[in-house]
Amino acid sequence: MKKILLAIGLVISTTFLFAQQTTFPVNGSFDTRPGMFAFTNATIVVNANQTLTNATLLIKGQSIQGVGAGLAVPKGYVVIDLKGKFIYPSLIDAFTSYGLTEGPAQQRGFGGQRQSIFVSTKKGAYGWNESIRPETYVKNIFSTDSKKADELRKVGFGSVNVISRDGIARGVSAAVTLNEGADNSVILKDQTAANYSFNKGTSSNDYPTSLMGSIALLRQTYYDAQWYGKQKDEYNISLDEFGKQQTIPQIFEVDGWQNILRADKIGKEFGKKYIIKSTGDEYQRINEVKATGASLIIPLTFPKAYDVEDPAEARNVSLSQMKGWELAPTNPASLEKAGIKFALTAFGLENSRDFWTNLRTAIENGLTEKQALQSVTEIPASLLGISDKVGSLEKGKVANFLISSDNLFKNGNIIFENWVQGKRFVVNKMDVSDVRGTYNLNVDGVGALTLKITGTGGGSTAAIERVGTDSVKTTATFTRNGDWISINFNLKKNPKGDIRLSGYITSANPVTIKGESALADGSTGKFTATYKEAAKETPKKDEPKATLALGPVIYPFSAFGSTELPKQETVLIKNGTVWTNEKDGILQNADVLLENGKIKAVGKNLSASGAKVIDATGKHITAGIIDEHSHIAGAGGINEGAQSVSAEVRVADIINSEDVNIYRQLAGGVTTSHILHGSANPIGGQSQLIKLRWGKSPEELKFVGADGFIKFALGENVKQSNFGTGARFPVTRMGVEQTFVDEFTRAKEYEKALSVKGNSVRKDLELDAIVEILNNKRFITCHSYVQSEINMLIHVADSLGFKINTFTHILEGYKVADKMKAHGIAGSTFSDWWAYKNEVAEAIPYNGKIMHNVGITTAFNSDDAEMARHLNQEAGKSVLYGNVPEEDALKFVTLNPARMLHIDDKVGSLKAGKDADVVIWTANPLSIYARAEKTFVDGIAYWDIDKMHR
């Protein structure tokens, strides 16, 4: 007999790699046990698609030996009868920082104080920027954490993916079980994924200071890693590791749906399909999220209800907050409906106990139980490449499973045990019989009562009821220790005072409890509680379903968003004063016809069948205002100011479609805005031209077919005269000149090297942008103030062979207007700003007039979300300061900026064939009394003063 068992043991142990061989010494005698358990008569949920009833699960050591109905239990197995109970695979959390001592990385905001750390100070042969840290391997820094493991196991998790959440490239995560013991023993997979984010984390480098800088750095790192493999000049652990990690799954942590799109865009550039961990607002743009094709990891963090009882405070709770609170619980259902593959994570929950509350809320809001189970088992397993080990209950997999009282998702379900790697962890005592129910209670000296026991753990709360004479309902104090039960309550009268019962379970099926009673008067006696029926669930749990009437998603997800965007129509604007900006000049009593997003005709007595007619009698009609210099609608900072050249950053990467200033500009007649990088450095980032299509997605805002521009800057800001540490070159206008000379010289050499050596040259995104300028494929708009520096840049441009398209701000343009004119450079200035810095001490409001009179294409810009709302009146100031003819004055904010942005073939005037970007004003648009009534972009009235909705 013994021999046979031994033989079986040998056979089995050779088939499993989890056999107990170890290099680790033991202090004392070995205590290796067979570890064979049979769980019988259970309802076994093998996976979301397969449930076995009255089935058996066999485990040995760390592995599942078999799952099935009618499975014979071999000898030597400890049998655990799970009649009436359920077995589920333990849950998997794909996104944790479990077992990492450093915890979540310090979340440093963008645009913080700079330290003047240009190159990493980290020890070792790593890369220049500490936020690129692919050399981080969780397997090297991870350590089991009993307390945290216990917390997660109680929720039901059996294994987790551990991510070092620090930096932009964060290195390689590892999947571990939540077992106790040596760190070695819990590793499920040592390299699950390479991890990324847009957040530089604890990096001490100044760069990047902005979201677009993070994106640019990551993009450059991809190129650098490609180059690294082909070169011998540089030894760099970070680039080496980055390159090596490209074949494993890639997880990208972002914040919000717009960042999902941003991450996805980078992924597409480099052929990567990221698994994206986001924040649960995907329902706000489910179609765009779906279109990325990305798999997601989604938290169950739902906003708490806002306190809106005090109307004065309620004002400060925004519509987007209120709607977010309302709709966030629908997010998982929304993802499921859209067919997006997603895992759920407990990450971000204030209390891990909220996991089940929130998951059930999500189910109440339409998430199916099947999807819920998949999202916490099979999907995270497959995303992490550990499906062969965990996520379902199959022979050969790791023995990670839960024993529960009921369907896992049902309210009131109890998780009894969570087995991890074949090791039992008790969550709630299972051998405690379930005493929940309604009982006939008889207490000596009191009479007949009803006892109701409810709650978790087989019963944890009690209530007493008496009907008839002296009817009463009261809660009771219920304590239980195994089979011992005590119940205290007070009936108020007959008899008065506390009644204390102390007894034990005498029979399990049906439950009977018997014992001693003690009344307040000191008398003692006996009590008996006899099971009558199952306690009825309190009905309130079902209530939410009945009252669930959710509002729709609005676009954008904020005030002034709408469920449906205004539509393109055929519109005939009749009988207004039409400022054509063309040869026709200003037409009185004229019409403008908009069709298919274009201006169909401008003239008198137009007609169009089926057109919506707007009577513009007494009103003025102009082309939409174009703001040459704007900083609205950007996310994560508009300045990448850590270095004196940041030509590699792109505003295109960070357009924020939800910025309320888009709507506010529309209310001021603006239709096109040139979103510029800030002026923190001589060569700033690449700008993005947008149309103000309020409600559309970031990509849809972009002005299609426009030339690319780049921001340059001169003077006090780039010298950092009024901020910064003074350590970044340059700090004088002399240094500013040499910054340009050096950069363009390097760009020329780079271009030459590319043409000679081709792909072996390291691709430099910064220099690529400069080469584009040299080849007239990218155009400069340069922030500038005083004449010396303006003159300087003109000379640098001449000597290095590039052109300056526009001087923006250019408040001393009037002093060098002849030079600008000779070089064909446009001027985009402020109407009347001055005195705010030393370099504008001689800024004058006649600047626009003088430049215009000299023959320069002259515009007024805003640089300011507020001023942009009345650029028409800023143009009016050129009438005040310099008597510019009114027709020309309006062009300062319409046709002239269109010219300097090279889009005057599409916008800027009212001419058949141009885009239907049109404004109807209540009065002469240059007048302070003019209000924008309707603002059309592509023939769509995104602003309509009569319909101002919220």
Next chain:
Amino acid sequence: MHTKRYILSLALSASSLMCFAQANISPAKKQSKTIAITGATIHVGNGTVIENGTILFGNGKIISVMANGQVPQDDVMRIVATGKHIYPGFIAATTNLGLTEIEAVKATLDFQEIGDFNSHIRSIVAYNTDSKVPATLRSNGVLMAQPTPQGGTVSGSSSVVQLDAWNWEDAAIKTDDAMHVTWPVTPRFRGGFGGFGRPQQSPEALAERTQAAIAQLTSFFAEAKAYSEISKPEVINTRFEAMKKVFAGNEKLFIAADSQKDIVAAVNFAKKFGITPVITGADEAYLVIDFLKDNNITLVVKQPHALPNNNDDDVNMPYKNAAVLANAGLNVVLSIDGYWQQRNLPFMAGTVTAWGLDKEKALSTITLNAAKAMGVDKTTGSIETGKDATFFISAGDALDMRTNKVEQAFIQGRDINLDNLHKQLDKKFSDKYSAEKK
């Protein structure tokens, strides 16, 4: 004939000044002759308009204002202003004009002292009459201002000045017209760039700090008031000394408050000390109109050219705010942040007109209402008999940039020079280019 010649000579003298630098724009001489301006549309400043009116003024004061083409028979100098508009000089309320020259140059910043309770601080002594800025305001019709200290909880006293002076003594119309207090507010966390920002302190901690600041302010006032009742204090406290005028009713109290709760709290605070305050800022005043009316509160409303405070607010609320308040019957003064920006003050009134307030009432918000709030309405703020002859002639509607054309301006009867640095630089470089063209 007489008049024409006068205008001609004026034009000549003005243009001859053009060749000089700003330093040579001198304050005008005292009015020597009585002048009658005839034929103009007179915007009185109190809400009324006089068509074809005549203003007779001498010794710096308005002698009479006549309507319907009446002209004085006396032998006076005449200016024919037919078809033109006359406005009382605009008053720039709560400004740092003359206390700052270049915002980014620390050496030129003289409007914000350190410390929380600076009731003894007085703006008038720092007011720089040689600043290049006032001349750029005068040419748009802004002829008076209230240079105001900022910062801390009690910032100090403002004064009212006219903008054509040799030194702060002769600039002063009224010294120490108002004490300025900023109601302590709890900063609201709006999230950092990209949502990565985190509040530095919990909302509870911030609210607690605010409450502590309010308690300090309250005890400062309580102790100052008690001090003011001591005839000979053992130890002189200059801060409390400066508060005496406020409690005696000889100096106004301006309190900056924006949210509806803060506005109510600030008013009730002042009332406890027997003072009816002027509320400045007043973004959410439109939410507590009845309360403000019950308490007869004057409001110095922030510039309409501002973004709404909350994302959800009506996008045009800042445009409408002053109109809503004034139409409800409140005494409203319109202000604008900054100093060089004050040249846009007339257009702020224009904006308020566009968004619902009667044009003459809008004018009052930058003239008579301002004078009343500062306690100088007996001598200025409107074109009425007995008041200072401080007004200007514009070819068109001065509240609109399209038509604001200030041709001649008088401060206390003195015919001031309307040249400024900007006009001079314009001329200098325009001449350069036209010479090169030839």
